[in-house]
Amino acid sequence: MARNSNPFIDAAGEERDQELVNLAKEGNRTAxxxxxxxxxxxxxxxxxxxxxxxxxxxxxxxxxxxKLLTRLSTFDGRSSLRTWLYRIVVNHLLNMKRGRAESxxxxxxxxxxxxxxxxDAELPDTQAIPADVQLIVAEARIGCTTGMLLCLxxxxxxxxxxxxxxxxxxxxxxxxxxxxxxxxxxxxxxxRRDLQNFMQDKCGLVNNTNPCRCAKKTRGFxxxxxxxxxxxxxxxxxxxxxxxxxxxxxDEITGLDAAYAEVYRDHPFQNSPDFVAALRExxxxxxxxxxxxxx
Numbered sequence: 645m646a647r648n649s650n651p652f653i654d655a656a657g658e659e660r661d662q663e664l665v666n667l668a669k670e671g672n673r674t675a676x677x678x679x680x681x682x683x684x685x686x687x688x689x690x691x692x693x694x695x696x697x698x699x700x701x702x703x704x705x706x707x708x709x710x711k712l713l714t715r716l717s718t719f720d721g722r723s724s725l726r727t728w729l730y731r732i733v734v735n736h737l738l739n740m741k742r743g744r745a746e747s748x749x750x751x752x753x754x755x756x757x758x759x760x761x762x763x764d765a766e767l768p769d770t771q772a773i774p775a776d777v778q779l780i781v782a783e784a785r786i787g788c789t790t791g792m793l794l795c796l797x798x799x800x801x802x803x804x805x806x807x808x809x810x811x812x813x814x815x816x817x818x819x820x821x822x823x824x825x826x827x828x829x830x831x832x833x834x835x836r837r838d839l840q841n842f843m844q845d846k847c848g849l850v851n852n853t854n855p856c857r858c859a860k861k862t863r864g865f866x867x868x869x870x871x872x873x874x875x876x877x878x879x880x881x882x883x884x885x886x887x888x889x890x891x892x893x894x895d896e897i898t899g900l901d902a903a904y905a906e907v908y909r910d911h912p913f914q915n916s917p918d919f920v921a922a923l924r925e926x927x928x929x930x931x932x933x934x935x936x937x938x939x
Contacts (some may be wrong), residue, residue, distance in 0.1 A: 650686075650810075650889060650890055651682070651683060651686055651726050651729075651730070652726065652730075652806075652810065652811075652812045652813075652816050652890075653811075653813075653816075657682070658724055658725060658726055660682075661679060661682060661725045661726070662721075662725055663675075664676070664678050664679040664682070665679065665716065665719060665725060668716060669716070669717065673927055673928075676713070676716075676927060677920045677924070677927075679712075680709055680712075680919055680920050680923065681920055683712075683729065684705060684709065684916045684917075684918075684919045684920070685913070685914070685915060685916040687705045687708055687709070687733055687916075688701055688702070688705045688914065688916035688917070689886070689913055689914055689916070690733060690737065690802075690805060690806075690810075691704040691705050691708075691737060692790075692914060693790060693793060693801075693805045693809065694737050694793075694798070694801060694802060694805065695743040695745060695746065696743070696745040696746070696787075696790055696791055696793070696794055697743055697744055697745050697877070698877050700743035700744060700745070702917050704736065704737065704740055704743075705916065705917075705919060706919060706922060706923075707736060707740070708732060708733050708736050709919050709923060710923070710926070711732050711736065712729060712732060713923065713926070713927065713932065714932070715732065723819075726816075727816075727819045727820065730820050731819075731820055731822070734802065734820050734821060737798070737802055738798050738799065738802060745791070745794055746794060750791070750794040750795055751795055752792075752795040752838070752842045755791065755792065755794075755795050755842075756842065756845070756846050759788075759846055759856055759861070760846075762861055762864040762865070762868070763864060764855075764857075764860035764861065764864075765860065765862075765863035765864060766860075766863065767781070767859055767862060767863065768780070768862070768863050768866065768873075779876065779879050780862055780866075780871065780873055780876070780879070781858055781859050781862050782878075782879040783862075783871050783876045783877070783878055783879035784858045784859075784861055784862040784865050784870075784871060785849070785858040786878040786879055786911050786912070787865070787870060787871065787877065787878055788858065788861070788865075789843075789847070789849070789907055789908065789911075790878065790911070792839060792842060792843065792847075793805070793839070795838075795839075795842065796835055796838060796839065799821075799831065800831065800834065800835040800838065801835070802821075803817065803821065803828065803831050803832050803835055804832065804835040804836065804839065806820065807828070807832040808832065808835065808836055808905050808908065809886055809890070809905065809908045809909055809911075810886065810890040811890045811909075814828050814829050814832075817832070836901055836904075836905075839904065840900060840901065840904050843904055843907075844900070844904075849907050850900070850903045850904055850907065878911070878912065878914075879912070880912070880914075884912070884913045885909065885910050885911070885912065885913060886908065886909045886910070886911050886912070886913045887906070887909035887910060888913070889913050890909070890913075
């Protein structure tokens with residue numbers, strides 16, 4: 645499924661979306677479907693990093709898109725469409741019910757203890773698993789580092805995903821979370837610091853003096869049920885890196901902060917499920933069509 649350009653920086657995309665909204669309000673269902681297609685992958689990728697579980701991310705994205713559809717008639721153009729839409733996304737992700745991964749109450753302390761307690765082991769026998777071994781190691785790396793995000797509280801996590809991974813500027817981030825630019829930068833700095841302190845102490849991806857290596861933990865992750873070689877959550881064939889679709893902002897950080905951010909920007913930018921198909925029946929209902937008409 646094709647991805648549209650980055651909604652956080654693309655002014656031309658904003659103009660196209662506004663045209664689609666105007667057509668949708670006139671009853672053009674094709675325009676409404678195109679609007680969903682423009683944003684579903686971005687919303688899904690935000691939700692996936694917030695929830696750590698594809699099914700929870702799918703549910704969250706579906707719920708957000710229903711809110712988009714049912715509230716579209718209230719969009720009056722006083723803010724940009726991007727700000728209006730992604731405020732809906734942000735508020736939903738901050739207030740949604742706890743997902744299956746988040747409900748475990750993960751902290752940096754117990755996450756570190758779990759990594760320390762998991763014995764190192766050689767990679768699994770290639771004849772014993774149904775997937776390429778390096779793909780399984782990538783699954784371990786992406787799953788483990790994404791899991792670290794759950795140690796941040798929801799607001800920290802979302803701010804880091806936006807500003808640290810997706811390259812959202814402080815101007816846009818402040819608009820989405822309804823903060824001052826200074827406050828957004830301060831919260832992003834704290835999130836980076838907390839995550840970096842943990843990774844600098846535990847993770848060998850950037851700090852080579854740490855003994856923890858994804859390849860050595862992979863077999864333990866499989867045994868513990870964190871990885872299912874027959875059903876990979878994160879390391880399916882990658883179409884793009886996050887860093888390929890979310891360009892750096894001009895004041896991008898440097899040094900260790902940049903190195904740790906790059907760990908996350910190297911994660912796959914996942915194709916989302918086809919929410920257009922899932923929502924098409926809803927969009928065809930007369931009672932739904934009436935919600936598009938300004939009251």
